[in-house]
C-alpha cells in the first residue's frame with residue numbers, strides 16, 4: 001500500500017463528525033421503518049445499533065439527515081472496516097490525491113491510526129516443565 005506523508009494529518013479533507021441526539025436517532029429509526037439499510041433486515045429490540053453516515057465523511061459525505069441512518073452495529077463495522085470498506089476506500093482516495101498532486105509517497109509503511117495492541121505475554125507454569133523418567137515397571141514372573 002502506498003501512503004502519503006500528508007495522511008498523518010487526521011483532518012485532511014474530512015467533515016467534522018456531528019453526533020445525533022437520542023431523539024434524532026429515534027426519528028431516523030422510525031423513518032426507516034425499523035429496517036437496517038445495509039442488510040435490509042429488521043432492527044429488533046436488543047440489537048446493538050449505530051448511527052451511520054451512508055456516505056462516509058472521509059469520502060465527502062455530510063452530516064445532513066439524508067446521509068444518516070440507524071443500522072446494526074455489526075453492519076456498520078463491516079461497512080467501515082471490512083475489505084473494500086470505507087477506511088480502505090478513504091486511504092486509497094487520499095493516496096490517489098497525493099499522487100495526482102505529486103506529493104512524495106512512502107511504500108511499505110504500516111498503516112497510521114489505531115494498530116492492534118500488543119498482546120500480553122501468556123501465563124506460564126509456575127516452574128519450568130522437565131521431562132522425568134518413570135521408574136521401571138516391576139516384572140512379574142509366574143511360578
Ligand SMILES: [Zn+2]
Pocket residue numbers: 036037038039040041071072075
Ligand atoms: Zn444490518
